[in-house]
Amino acid sequence: MTIILIALQQIRLLLKNPAVVLLFLAAPLFMIFVFGQAFTGVFVASGAPLRALDYFGVTLFTMAVVQGTFIASWGVFKEQKNNTRLRLRLAPLSNVAVVFGLFLGSWLILLVLSAIVLLLSAVLLSVNYGSSPAALALPLLALTLLASASGISAATLLGSERAAGGLLNTFVPLLVFLGGGYFMIPETGWLHSAARFSPLRWVNLALLEVPRSGFSQYTLPAVIFCTAAALLLLLAAGLKAARSV
Amino acid sequence: MIQIRNASKNFGATLAVDNISLDIRKGSLFGLLGPNGAGKSTLINLVCGLLPADSGSISFPDFGPNNQRAIKKSLGLVPQELAFYPNYTAMENVRFFASLYGLRGQALRRAADAALEFAGLTDSAKKPAKAFSGGMKRRLNIACGIVHDPQLIILDEPTVGIDPQSRNHILRSVEQLCRQGRTVIYTTHYMEEAETVCTDIAIMDKGKIIARGDKDELKLLIKDSTQVCFYFKRPEEVDLAAFRKINGVRHVQLDEQVLQVVSEVGISNLNELTAEINRQALLLSDIRSSSPSLETVFLTLTGRSLRD
Numbered sequence: 001m002t003i004i005l006i007a008l009q010q011i012r013l014l015l016k017n018p019a020v021v022l023l024f025l026a027a028p029l030f031m032i033f034v035f036g037q038a039f040t041g042v043f044v045a046s047g048a049p050l051r052a053l054d055y056f057g058v059t060l061f062t063m064a065v066v067q068g069t070f071i072a073s074w075g076v077f078k079e080q081k082n083n084t085r086l087r088l089r090l091a092p093l094s095n096v097a098v099v100f101g102l103f104l105g106s107w108l109i110l111l112v113l114s115a116i117v118l119l120l121s122a123v124l125l126s127v128n129y130g131s132s133p134a135a136l137a138l139p140l141l142a143l144t145l146l147a148s149a150s151g152i153s154a155a156t157l158l159g160s161e162r163a164a165g166g167l168l169n170t171f172v173p174l175l176v177f178l179g180g181g182y183f184m185i186p187e188t189g190w191l192h193s194a195a196r197f198s199p200l201r202w203v204n205l206a207l208l209e210v211p212r213s214g215f216s217q218y219t220l221p222a223v224i225f226c227t228a229a230a231l232l233l234l235l236a237a238g239l240k241a242a243r244s245v
Numbered sequence: 246m247i248q249i250r251n252a253s254k255n256f257g258a259t260l261a262v263d264n265i266s267l268d269i270r271k272g273s274l275f276g277l278l279g280p281n282g283a284g285k286s287t288l289i290n291l292v293c294g295l296l297p298a299d300s301g302s303i304s305f306p307d308f309g310p311n312n313q314r315a316i317k318k319s320l321g322l323v324p325q326e327l328a329f330y331p332n333y334t335a336m337e338n339v340r341f342f343a344s345l346y347g348l349r350g351q352a353l354r355r356a357a358d359a360a361l362e363f364a365g366l367t368d369s370a371k372k373p374a375k376a377f378s379g380g381m382k383r384r385l386n387i388a389c390g391i392v393h394d395p396q397l398i399i400l401d402e403p404t405v406g407i408d409p410q411s412r413n414h415i416l417r418s419v420e421q422l423c424r425q426g427r428t429v430i431y432t433t434h435y436m437e438e439a440e441t442v443c444t445d446i447a448i449m450d451k452g453k454i455i456a457r458g459d460k461d462e463l464k465l466l467i468k469d470s471t472q473v474c475f476y477f478k479r480p481e482e483v484d485l486a487a488f489r490k491i492n493g494v495r496h497v498q499l500d501e502q503v504l505q506v507v508s509e510v511g512i513s514n515l516n517e518l519t520a521e522i523n524r525q526a527l528l529l530s531d532i533r534s535s536s537p538s539l540e541t542v543f544l545t546l547t548g549r550s551l552r553d
Binding site: 002005009012013016017082083084086087088089090091092093 | 293295313314317318320322324326327328329330331332333341342344345346347389
């Protein structure tokens with residue numbers, strides 16, 4: 001019950017800050033449109049098997065999902081800034097339940113916002129995400145799980161907004177880069193090898209295959225990679241919370 | 246209600262709470278008086294379980310050992326910093342904080358209404374907290390801290406930086422809480438507040454309790470002192486060092502236009518004091534012999550003003 005209470009509170013807190021919601025929804029749509037239009041010629045000339053719009057539709061969408069780490073950590077630090085974290089600590093709740101409530105709230109927010117971006121980019125920009133909802137949903141669920149867990153654990157483990165922000169601002173763009181968010185990663189070479197360590201690479205490969213083959217060889221590794229990493233991060237955050245006064 | 250035994254807390258090289266032992270009786274309005282940085286808030290954080298003590302113990306005998314949940318339910322803190330959601334209305338704030346204590350449905354509604362009425366915010370219940378004045382925000386801070394009807398209420402400097410009207414409302418509310426049978430711990434560095442509302446007072450300085458009792462008992466600590474106040478038109482011309490050298494003078498303090506001189510009982514030095522005023526050619530507007538206040542007690546015990 002406590003977890004649900006805190007989760008609902010997180011959702012309400014975000015809805016009271018519509019600027020954050022609007023930015024999350026508008027930024028990826030704008031970028032998909034710009035990149036999709038700008039690189040159309042390049043994709044056609046190189047004989048790529050898919051349109052620039054469909055490529056960037058996936059990679060920039062997953063980049064937006066990963067930006068959800070900031071929404072998750074924002075929720076934690078908002079409680080600190082308002083001093084309301086103090087009241088949560090004083091209430092007869094377990095610290096672990098509070099952390100998991102914050103996680104659940106940010107995950108649900110991210111799921112809903114991601115679904116809206118997906119829908120709008122498909123309807124307004126005609127991005128082709130394929131016709132297999134399950135093949136699309138599974139890697140996305142795992143990625144949202146990882147994004148929220150990363151934000152919550154960075155905030156909980158590091159405690160300081162500056163430190164967590166610094167960490168996330170370093171790792172998120174790196175994972176996006178290795179995931180092919182900014183340009184297509186070559187099929188050979190060190191960059192290709194390094195990209196295997198980015199969960200985004202696996203998710204992007206899985207999603208890019210959906211229009212052609214639905215579930216692909218990349219779906220399962222993407223789901224396992226993201227879910228396992230998310231669980232490990234949540235475990236670390238939970239242990240830290242359990243040890244704190 | 247609360248037993249504190251040899252509690253200490255360090256922050257690096259700073260000893261914020263230094264071996265404090267204290268009993269706080271059920272139903273009392275306990276004042277913790279001391280200047281900024283005396284260690285009051287740290288002691289409060291130890292009592293609330295927000296900080297672990299480095300040594301010593303803090304127990305709540307009424308609840309028995311290992312009953313943290315019951316203790317937390319019976320404890321309400323009004324922290325020094327405002328602690329609520331500025332984008333929420335007053336009603337949304339109190340309802341959320343009440344729900345953390347398991348209140349639901351009718352009970353939640355009644356508790357929220359009662360807390361807002363207590364804080365004098367019923368008419369502003371649907372306004373966002375960020376639109377409130379400083380005094381209203383302080384009162385909402387109190388409402389959020391007491392909405393779950395705690396038996397022990399801790400108010401940490403609840404009147405800092407607010408208008409006299411809100412200050413009076415808060416002081417009256419604190420007395421009302423005590424009349425309702427709650428135990429209240431009230432920390433402040435305003436000695437007039439402690440004198441007005443508290444039935445039991447501890448004076449804290451540099452992490453230690455330096456005096457304890459009701460206000461009359463505390464004033465007895467300096468029964469061998471008398472106090473004279475000189476009011477000047479140009480206080481910037483006063484040379485304090487010269488007054489300190491006068492026979493029998495224990496402490497001298499200049500607070501705005503008032504020179505406060507605490508002297509030993511039985512030593513008549515009024516002539517010497519007035520002679521010094523004449524020597525410094527100070528423009529005197531009034532002289533008053535006043536009975537010692539808690540401010541005088543603190544000044545006598547520590548040699549410093551509460552507001553230093």
